[in-house]
Structures are given as structure tokens and as C-alpha cells.
Amino acid sequence: MLKLLFPIWIFCSCLTALAQSSLYTWEDFVQDYMENEYSEETSDEELTISLLEELQEIHNHPIPINQANSKDLLVLPFISQRQADSIVSYIKRYGPMYSVKELMLVPYLDYSTRNKLSLFIYCDEAPDKSVTGKNKWKQQISGYHQIPLYERKGYQTNTYQGIPLSATLRYRGQWNDKIEWGATLQNDEGEPFFQYRNYPFDYQSYYLMGKNKGKGLVRQWILGDYQLHFGMGLIAGHGFWQNPVGLLSFSRNQLQTISKHTSTDECHFFRGGAVTLQYKHTSMTVFGSHRLLDATVKNGKATTLLTSGLHRTLSEIHRKENVRSIAGGTHIQWTGNHWQWGASALFTQYSKPLEPGSALYRRYYMKGRNFFNCGIHYQYRNSRFTAHGECATDHTGGWGIINQITCQLTQQLQTFFLYRYYDKRYKAPYAFAFAEGGHVQNEHGAYIGYNWTIHRQWNLKGYFDYSSHPHAIYPAYFTSQPMKIFQLVTFQPQKDLSFDFRYQFSQKEENNKSKTALVDIYKNSGRLQAHYLLGSTKHTTGCYFIYLLPVSGPGKWGKMIAHRISATKGSISGYLSGAWFNTSDYSTAMHCYENGPSYSFSFPTCYCHGWRASAMIRKKWNRLWDITIKYGITRFTNQKTISSSHQLINHPYKQDLSLQWMMNL
Numbered sequence: 001m002l003k004l005l006f007p008i009w010i011f012c013s014c015l016t017a018l019a020q021s022s023l024y025t026w027e028d029f030v031q032d033y034m035e036n037e038y039s040e041e042t043s044d045e046e047l048t049i050s051l052l053e054e055l056q057e058i059h060n061h062p063i064p065i066n067q068a069n070s071k072d073l074l075v076l077p078f079i080s081q082r083q084a085d086s087i088v089s090y091i092k093r094y095g096p097m098y099s100v101k102e103l104m105l106v107p108y109l110d111y112s113t114r115n116k117l118s119l120f121i122y123c124d125e126a127p128d129k130s131v132t133g134k135n136k137w138k139q140q141i142s143g144y145h146q147i148p149l150y151e152r153k154g155y156q157t158n159t160y161q162g163i164p165l166s167a168t169l170r171y172r173g174q175w176n177d178k179i180e181w182g183a184t185l186q187n188d189e190g191e192p193f194f195q196y197r198n199y200p201f202d203y204q205s206y207y208l209m210g211k212n213k214g215k216g217l218v219r220q221w222i223l224g225d226y227q228l229h230f231g232m233g234l235i236a237g238h239g240f241w242q243n244p245v246g247l248l249s250f251s252r253n254q255l256q257t258i259s260k261h262t263s264t265d266e267c268h269f270f271r272g273g274a275v276t277l278q279y280k281h282t283s284m285t286v287f288g289s290h291r292l293l294d295a296t297v298k299n300g301k302a303t304t305l306l307t308s309g310l311h312r313t314l315s316e317i318h319r320k321e322n323v324r325s326i327a328g329g330t331h332i333q334w335t336g337n338h339w340q341w342g343a344s345a346l347f348t349q350y351s352k353p354l355e356p357g358s359a360l361y362r363r364y365y366m367k368g369r370n371f372f373n374c375g376i377h378y379q380y381r382n383s384r385f386t387a388h389g390e391c392a393t394d395h396t397g398g399w400g401i402i403n404q405i406t407c408q409l410t411q412q413l414q415t416f417f418l419y420r421y422y423d424k425r426y427k428a429p430y431a432f433a434f435a436e437g438g439h440v441q442n443e444h445g446a447y448i449g450y451n452w453t454i455h456r457q458w459n460l461k462g463y464f465d466y467s468s469h470p471h472a473i474y475p476a477y478f479t480s481q482p483m484k485i486f487q488l489v490t491f492q493p494q495k496d497l498s499f500d501f502r503y504q505f506s507q508k509e510e511n512n513k514s515k516t517a518l519v520d521i522y523k524n525s526g527r528l529q530a531h532y533l534l535g536s537t538k539h540t541t542g543c544y545f546i547y548l549l550p551v552s553g554p555g556k557w558g559k560m561i562a563h564r565i566s567a568t569k570g571s572i573s574g575y576l577s578g579a580w581f582n583t584s585d586y587s588t589a590m591h592c593y594e595n596g597p598s599y600s601f602s603f604p605t606c607y608c609h610g611w612r613a614s615a616m617i618r619k620k621w622n623r624l625w626d627i628t629i630k631y632g633i634t635r636f637t638n639q640k641t642i643s644s645s646h647q648l649i650n651h652p653y654k655q656d657l658s659l660q661w662m663m664n665l
Contacts, residue, residue, distance in 0.1 A: 024115040024116075024118075024119075025119075025538070025566070026059055026119050027564075027566065027575075027595050028531070028540075029055075029116060029119055030052065030593065030601055031540075031593040033052060033055075033246075034048065034052065034591075034593060034601060034603050049263065049264075049265065049601060050263040050264075050265035050268060051238075051263075052601055053262060053263035053264070053265075053599050053601075054259075054262060054263060055076075055077075055120075056598060056599050057172075057262050058075065058076070058120050059119055059120055060140075060598065061138070061140075061172075061174070062119075062120050062121050062122045063120055063121045063122075064121075064122060064124035064177075065087070065091070065097055065100075065121040065122065065123055065124065066091055066096040066097060066123065066124050067124060067177075068087075068088070068121075069088060069213065070084040070085055070088055071257075073087060073088075075257075075259070076116075076117070076120055078113060078116050078117075079113070079117065080386075080406075081381055081386070082108055082381070082383070082386075082408075083108050083109055083113065086106055086107050086108045086109070087103075087106055087109075090105070090106045090107075096123070096124075097123045098123055099123055100114075100117075100118045100121065100122075100123060102123075103117060103118070108411075110453060111453075111456070111492075112459070136175055136176040137173070137174070137175055137665075138172075138173070138174040138175075138664075138665075139171075139172065139173045139174075139664070139665040140170075140171070140172045140173075140662065140663065140664050140665070141169075141170070141171050141172075141662070141663045141665070142169070142170045142598070142599075142660065142661065142662040142663070143167070143168065143169050143170075143660065143661050144166075144167070144168040144170075144597060144598075144599060144600060144658070144659075144660045145165065145166065145167050145168075145658070145659045145660070146165070146166045146189065146600075146656060146657075146658045147164075147165055147656070147657045147658070147659070148164050148165075148189065148654070148655075148656050149654075149655040149656065149657060150649050150651070150653075150654045150655060151164065151649070152164070152190075152643075152646065152647050152648060152649055153645070153646055153647070153648040153649075153650070154190060154312065154313070154646035154647065155190070157646075159312075159313050159646050160190035160312045160313060160646065161190070161191070161192040161195065161196065161312060161313065161314065161317065162187065162189070162190045162191045162192040162193065162312060163190075163193075164189055164190065165187075165189065166186075166187060166188050166189040167186070167187050167201075168184070168185070168186040168187075168264060168599070169183075169184070169185040169186075169201075170182070170183070170184050170185075170262075170599070171183045171184075172262075177211070178210060178211055178212070179208075179209070179210050179211075180207075180208075180209045180210075180211075180260065181206075181207065181208045181209070182206070182207055182260065182262060183204070183205065183206045184203075184204070184205040184206075184262065184263070184264060185201040185203070185204050185205075186201055186202065186203040186264045187201050187202050187203070188202065188203075188309070188310055188311075188312070189312075190310075190312035190313075191310070191311050191312055196311070196317050196320075197320075197321075202311050203264065203266050203309065205224070205225045205261060205262075205269075206224045206225065207222060207223070207224035207225050207226060207260045207261060207262075208222070208223045208224055209221070209222040209223075209226075209260050210222075217277055217278065217279060218275060218276075218277060219276045219277065219278045219283065220257075220258060220275070220276040221273070221274065221275040221276070222258055222260060222273065222274050222275075223272075223273045224260075224261075224271070224273075225260070225261035225269050225270070225271050226258055226259060226260055226261050226269065226270050226271075226272075226274055226287075227258070227259045227260070227261050227268075227269055227270070228257075228258055228259075228270060228274070228285075228287065228430070229257055229259075229432075230285075230331045230342065230344045230377070231342060231344060231375065231376075231377030231390035231392075232377060232388065232389065232390040232402050232404070232433055232434075233390075233431060233432045233433035233434075233440075234373075234375055234377075234390045234391075234392040234400045234402060234428060234431055234433050234440060235329075235344045235345075235346050235373045235374070235375055235390075235392050235428055235430070235431060236329070236331075236344065236346055236430045236431070236432075237430070237431055237432030237433055238259075238268065238432055244436075244447055244449065244463045244465045244484060244486060245463075245486055245504075247416060247418070247434070247447070247449060247463070248416070248449055248451055248461045248462075248463060248486075248488070257276075258274045258276060258285060258287065264309075264599075265309070266307075266309030267293075267307040267309060268307075268432075270287065270289035270291070270327065270430075271289055271290060271291045272287070272288045272289040272290055273287070273288060274286065274287035274288070275287075281334055281335050281336060282332070282333070282334050282335075283332070283333050283335075284330065284331070284332045284333075285330065285331040285332075286329075286330050287328065287329060287330070288327070288328040289325070289326070289327040289328065290324070290325070290326055291324070291325045291327075292321035292322075292323070292324055292325075293305055293306075293321065293322075293323045293324075293325050293350075294306040294307075294308075294309070294311075294319050294320050294321065294322070294323075295319060295322055295323040295352070296319055297319070297322055297323070297352060298355075300352060300353075301352060301353050301354070301355035302323050302350065302352045302353070302354050302355065303354075303355055303356065303357055304356075305323070305354070306319060312646075313646070322352075323350055323351055323352050324350065324351035325348065325349070325350055325351075325429075326348070326349045327346065327347065327348045327349075327429075327430070328346075328347055329344065329345045329346035329347060330344070330345055331343070331344045331345075332344075338380055338381060338382060339378070339379070339380055340378065340379040340380075340388075341376070341377075341378050342376065342377045342378075343374070343375070343376045343377075344373075344374065344375055344376075344377070344392075345372075345373070345374040346372070346373045346374075346428075346430065347370075347371070347372050348370070348371045348372075348429045348430070349369055349370050349371075350369050351369075352369070353367075353368055353369045354366050354367055354368060354369070355367060359474075360472045360477050361471075361472040361473050361474045361475075361477065363471070363472070364424045364425055364427075364441065364442060364471060365427075366427045366429065370395070371394065371395060371427055371428075371429055372394060372395040373392055373393070373394050373395075373428050373431075374392065374393060375390055375391055375392025375393060375400075376390070376391055376392075377389065377390035377391075378390075383408075384407065384408040384409070385405075385406070385407055385408070386405070386406040386407075387403070387404070387405045387406075388403075388404055389401070389402055389403035389404065390402055390433075392426075392428070393426075394425075394426055394427050394428060396425050396427065397425065398423040398424070398425030398426035398427060398441075399421070399423045399426055400420075400421070400422045400423065400426045400428065400431070400433070400440060401419075401420065401421040401422075402418070402419070402420040402421075402433055402434065403418070403419050403420075404416065404417065404418040404419075405417045405418075412452060412453040412454070413450065413451075413452045413453075414450065414451045414452075415448075415449070415450045415451075416447065416448070416449040416450065416451075416463070417446075417447065417448055417449075418434060418446070418447040419445070419446050419447075420433070420434060420435070420443065420444070420445050421443075421444050422435065422439075422440050422441050422442060422443045422444070423441070423442075424441060424442040424470060424471045426440065426441050427441065428440055434447075436465060436467040436482060436484075437467070437469060437473055442469050442470065442471045442473065443467055443468070443469055444467065444468045444470070445465065445466060445467030445468065446465075446466055446467075447463060447464070447465045447466075448463060448464050448465075449461070449462065449463035449464075450462060450463075457491060457492050457493055458489075458490070458491055459489075459490040460487070460488070460489055460490075461486075461487075461488040461490075462485075462486055462487040462488065463484075463485075463486050464483075464484070464485055465483070465484045465485075466481070466482075466483050467481070467482055467483075468480070468481045469481075469482075475510050475511050476508075476509050476510050476511060476518055477511055477515060477518075478509075478517070478518050480508065480509040480518060481509065482506070482507065482508040482509065483506070483507045483508075484504065484505070484506045484507075485504070485505045485506075486502070486503070486504045486505075487502070487503050487504075488500060488501070488502040489501045489502075496532065496533040497530075497531070497532045497533070498530070498531045498532075499528070499529070499530050499531075500527075500528075500529050501526070501527070501528050501529075502526060502527050503524075503525070503526040504523075504524075504525050504526070505522070505523070505524055506522070506523045507520055507521070507522050507523075508520075508521050508523075509521070510551055512551060513551070513552065519551050521548070521549065521550060521551060522548070522549040523546065523547070523548050523549070524545075524546070524547045524548075525544075525545065525546045525547075526544070526545050527542055527543065527544045527545075528542065528543045529541065529542035529543075530542075536567055536569075537565055537566070537567045538565070538566045538567065539563065539564070539565055540563070540564040541561075541562070541563045541564075542560075542561070542562045542563075543560075543561055544558075544559065544560040544561075544562070544590050544592075545557070545558065545559055545560075546558035546559075546583070546588045546590060548584075548587055548588050550587065556583075556584035556585065556587060556588045557582075557583070557584055557588060558581070558582070558583035558584065558588030558589065558590055558607075559581065559582050559583070560579055560580065560581040560582075560583075560590045560592060560606055561579065561580050561581075562577070562578070562579035562580075562592045563577065563578055563579075564576070564577040564593075564594065564595065565577070566595065571619060571620040571621065572617070572618070572619050572620075573617070573618040573619075574615075574616070574617050574618075575594075575595035575614075575615070575616040575617070575618075576614070576615050576616075577592075577594040577595065577612075577613065577614050577615075578611065578612065578613040578614075579592040579604075579606060579611060579612045579613075580610075580611045581606035581607070581608075581609070581610060581611070581612070582609050583606070583607050583608060583609075585607065585608065586607045586608075588607070589605050589606060589607035590605075590606050590607075591603045591604070591605055591606070592604055592606050592612060594612075594614050594632070595614075595616055595630075596616070596630060596658070597616070597618075597628040597630060597658060597660035598626075598628070598660060598662065600658065600660070602614070602632070604632075604634060608636055608638055608639055609636065609637045609638040610634065610635050610636040610637050610638070610652075611634075611635055611637075612632070612633070612634045612635075613632070613633055614630060614631065614632035614633070615630070615631050615632075616628065616629065616630035616631075616658075617629055617630075623664060624663060624664055624665075625661070625662070625663055626660075626661070626662040626663075626664075627659075627660070627661050627662075628658075628659070628660040628661075629657075629658070629659055630656075630657070630658040630659075631655070631656070631657055631658075632655065632656045632658075633653060633654070633655045633656075634653060634654050635652060635653040636652040636653065637652070639652055640652055642654055
């Protein structure tokens with residue numbers, strides 16, 4: 001133990017020599033975002049990481065605020081239409097901003113929003129027409145490598161066909177804010193290089209995108225991998241929240257758009273081309289896609305579409321890209337001063353028929369080869385009130401309806417009301433909308449939330465969400481009615497000190513042991529956290545708890561104490577984190593955020609008894625090179641092995657080493 005504490009003490013001593021400039025940083029934003037997602041059991045981890053990687057792209061290549069329009073700002077999930085319009089109007093009236101501190105003068109921007117916005121914008125100078133075309137080029141190349149300092153059973157038995165190393169390469173290019181291009185190449189740990197149709201990487205993604213902010217007919221086009229978001233996501237959706245907690249802080253805007261796919265998510269995107277045309281107040285988007293999907297195929301039918309993106313074993317490789325998906329459609333929209341109307345249509349075809357199986361909860365899953373969705377959406381807004389919604393149907397007659405009302409009752413108080421109705425027969429392969437159960441199907445529900453800044457130092461956020469699943473879901477084979485209550489209290493007595501307390505209660509129903517009836521399961525979870533500056537270092541200390549009352553047996557507890565330290569001086573940044581945890585079992589596991597390299601978001605799962613520690617240092621050279629090295633260790637004190645099956649580690653600890661390099665040209 002002393003051998004571990006000594007280097008940690010040395011690292012802490014080094015951090016005290018660095019200087020910290022801001023209480024709210026990118027790392028705090030990542031923690032806020034990911035804790036919102038991980039607080040919900042239904043969140044899709046791969047999609048959560050994908051959306052956060054897109055925000056990392058914007059953070060690394062911030063928006064020039066003095067040249068931005070409302071659409072440029074609305075790509076940020078915490079900016080509302082009202083706030084975006086207010087920023088643009090302020091710049092038009094008073095001229096360009098010379099410092100992000102001027103955001104304090106913009107109406108409708110609260111303290112929290114200003115902090116977040118400062119991470120994604122920069123105050124640019126007025127465009128200089130004398131700048132040569134050569135200086136308008138921007139390029140970036142980066143690599144990320146994770147080296148596990150342990151061996152899993154899958155390598156000992158030669159089950160994994162690759163090496164115990166993950167590698168990701170990214171290339172991004174841009175010319176004059178009009179043309180963007182990029183490539184993402186990745187191999188997960190255990191996936192083979194230059195084998196089994198990997199040339200040389202298992203995952204390869206490319207895009208070429210053009211934008212025109214002028215008066216031309218063609219406003220945007222893209223070739224390669226891209227994302228779509230229309231309406232509220234009932235037909236084609238890719239947004240920044242899918243749970244009640246995220247809606248309070250990261251409210252999805254109503255920007256109807258096509259966007260580049262830049263993340264390592266191997267599932268949630270289109271591959272082909274799309275173009276947006278605009279004439280006066282009317283725009284039209286046409287798109288097409290052709291992709292190969294992973295699936296489990298039996299007797300010529302796809303029983304499960306897989307989303308993990310892992311191809312390490314021969315069985316996983318056999319399931320790779322064995323179903324072809326063709327999709328195409330259009331979206332038309334009219335925009336006025338207060339109203340916005342739109343219509344969408346999407347056709348999807350699979351090369352093999354989908355056959356979800358005979359399980360009761362799978363009865364209404366997608367079945368067959370051909371799927372069609374169409375619908376309409378609307379939005380109305382004024383200075384204090386916004387209403388938007390969408391209504392969609394599929395080829396079987398199933399319906400999906402969602403409506404949301406946001407009211408700015410006072411400058412300090414904002415309320416939310418959301419209602420959704422998803423028919424059990426509604427099937428939409430690319431839907432991504434607000435849903436408690438994780439699927440846009442078989443759910444009725446109502447949500448009420450609020451965001452109240454009582455005083456400059458106090459902020460309250462909370463919600464109540466009630467839903468009903470008329471048909472069976474897993475693992476409730478009868479009509480179930482889950483409920484959730486959430487409350488977040490933030491107190492900031494001074495600029496370099498803040499506290500927050502969050503509490504969540506959830507009640508859901510699951511089958512009893514004999515599967516003849518449903519029983520209630522209650523879960524209470526909370527966190528008390530403090531952000532503060534000590535000298536030249538920034539600290540974050542948190543205490544976490546979970547109390548779970550399961551189907552049978554006594555209640556289960558989970559407890560954790562975590563601490564993070566960070567500091568920056570010039571071109572060097574240092575980070576240190578540690579956590580002690582004690583939980584009954586995996587059902588009361590908790591997640592502890594820790595700093596990671598760019599595009600790498602570390603949120604280790606802490607369960608049973610043990611501790612977790614990590615250290616990271618980042619160095620920049622002449623705005624050209626950026627090198628990051630991170631070391632992490634997890635130690636379990638009440639078990640002799642970690643994980644099981646091919647992932648088994650035959651000792652109670654695991655260590656990882658990560659390396660990232662970035663070059664800006």
C-alpha cells in the first residue's frame with residue numbers, strides 16, 4: 001500500500017505547483033452530462049458516449065460566436081431557441097464580443113448556461129478578406145491507445161482473435177467553415193488487425209460535408225456517415241437526452257438537421273448521402289442510406305440486431321455485417337416567425353426478415369423486412385412559451401405521439417410538461433425520443449419538471465415522471481406502471497465554492513419468482529458533492545449512496561466516497577482521482593466519473609468492496625502537439641477474481657495505461 005501512496009503523494013505535490021483559472025471546466029460538464037445518463041438504467045451507453053463525443057468535437061473546435069447564427073448555437077443541447085436568438089440579437093445590436101465575460105450582458109442567459117456556453121465558443125475577430133486560402137485550412141490528427149496491464153481468460157484460451165490493445169485514429173479537416181471532412185478508425189480490445197475482413201481496422205467511418213450560410217438553394221449536403229434528427233425523434237432522431245434528468249439541464253432543441261457522424265459508435269448512424277434545399281421559409285431534406293448490420297441469424301432470419309460493435313471471438317465475427325439495411329426518405333419544413341411545421345417519411349428494408357422470437361415481451365418487436373414511417377411535427381414559441389410535438393404512424397397502423405410544453409413563468413422559474421403515447425404496435429427502426437423504457441413503443445406517460453433559480457446562489461431542479469406499459473416488457477410480464485421522482489439542489493455561496501445535493505426515488509414492478517404477478521421494487525439514490533479551490537488546485541469531493549429494496553430478501557446498500565483534483569499551469573495539466581466503495585452486489589453498483597483523454601470518457605462501475613484511483617497528465621507544445629498519459633487501477637478487497645467467462649481476470653485488481661496524441665496542422 002505504501003508503494004502506491006508514495007507516487008500519489010508526489011503527484012499531489014506537483015499539482016499544487018500548477019494554477020487553476022476556472023471553477024467550471026470541460027471535465028465538470030462531462031460529469032454533469034454522464035451522471036444524468038447513468039442515473040437511468042435504460043440509457044444506451046454506446047449512444048451516450050456517441051453524443052458526448054460529438055460535443056467533444058465542438059469543444060475542441062469551438063464556435064466563432066461573432067459569426068454564428070441561431071442554428072449554429074442550437075447544436076448545443078443546453079441552448080434554447082430563445083437564448084440563441086438573444087445572443088445573435090445582442091451581437092447585431094452592440095457589435096462583436098471581445099470576451100466570453102460579455103455573456104453576462106445577454107438577456108435570458110443564466111449563470112449555469114453561461115458557464116457551459118464558454119466551453120464551446122470563442123470570441124473571434126471580424127472576417128479578414130485579405131486572409132489567404134492557405135490559412136483557412138484546419139486539420140487535426142489524433143490517436144488513442146489503451147493498454148490493459150492484465151490478461152483476460154479470452155487471451156489465455158486464444159478465444160479472442162486480436163491482441164489486448166485498443167486503438168482509435170481520428171482525422172479531421174476543414175476549409176473556410178464551408179467544407180468539412182474526416183475519418184475515424186477503431187479496433188476494440190481483442191479485435192484482430194488485417195484479418196477477418198478488417199482492412200486494417202474493424203471499424204471505419206468517413207464523411208464529407210458542405211455548408212452554405214448564404215442565399216443559395218443548397219444549404220447543406222453530406223456524403224458518408226451522418227446523423228438525422230427530425231421533429232421530436234419519433235421517425236428519425238438523434239438528440240442529447242433520453243431520460244427525465246437530462247431534460248432539466250440538457251433540453252433538446254428543435255433544430256431539424258443532418259449532421260456528421262464523428263464518434264466510434266458503430267450502430268446509430270446512416271451511411272450514404274443527404275442534402276438540404278431551402279427556398280425562402282421552406283426547406284426540404286432528401287436522404288438515402290445503405291449499411292451492413294451485425295445480427296444473430298437463425299434459419300435465414302435475423303433474431304436480434306446487435307449494437308455492441310464487438311468482434312473479438314469467432315462467433316462475434318460470424319455475426320458481423322450479415323444483414324443489409326437500406327433506408328431512404330424526405331423531410332419538408334416551413335418556418336415562420338412563431339410557428340414551425342414539418343412532415344417526414346422514412347422507408348427501411350432489411351435483406352433478411354426480422355424474427356424477434358416467441359418471448360412474451362418480444363411479441364410486438366419489429367418483425368418482417370419492410371418498414372415505413374411518416375408523420376408531422378410542429379412548434380410554436382413566443383417570449384415565454386414554447387410548445388412542440390410530433391405525431392407519427394407506421395405501416396401497420398401503430399401510432400406514436402409526443403408533446404412538450406415549456407413555460408418561462410418568470411426569469412427565474414421554468415416549467416416543463418411532456419406527454420407521450422407510444423402504441424405497442426408502433427415500430428420505427430431509427431426512432432430516438434423521450435421514453436422511460438428505452439424503446440419508442442408500448443408506453444404512455446406524463447412528465448412534470450421545473451428549473452428554479454431562487455437566488456443568485458440557489459438553484460432547484462426537479463421532476464415527477466409517471467409511465468405505463470400496457471403490454472409485457474422485460475422483466476414485467478403484466479401491465480406495469482413505473483414512477484420516478486428527482487430533486488437537485490445547487491448552492492454556490494461564492495465564485496470558487498459550490499455544493500449540490502441530488503436525490504432520486506424510483507418505483508418499478510418486476511415478475512415475482514413464479515412469474516404469476518408483479519411486485520414493487522424501490523430504489524433510493526443520492527449524492528452530496530462539493531466543488532472548491534484550495535490554493536492553486538481545484539477539488540471535487542462527493543459522497544454517494546444507494547438503497548434498494550429488491551423483489552425478495554432484505555434491502556441492499558451501496559456507499560461511495562470519491563475525490564478529484566485538477567490543476568493547470570500554462571501548457572501542462574494534471575489530474576488525480578480516487579474512490580472508495582462498498583456495495584451489496586452489482587445491483588447497487590455506482591459510477592464514479594474521472595478525468596480522461598479527449599474523446600475518452602471514463603465512468604468506472606464500482607461494485608462490491610474496493611477502491612479506484614487514477615492519475616493523468618496532459619502537455620501541449622506550440623499549439624501543434626498535445627500528449628496525454630493516464631494510469632488507472634481498480635482493487636477489489638472482497639473477491640479474488642474479476643468478471644467471468646472470457647472476460648475473467650484471475651486476480652482482484654486491474655490496471656490500465658492510456659496514451660493519446662493529437663497534432664493540429
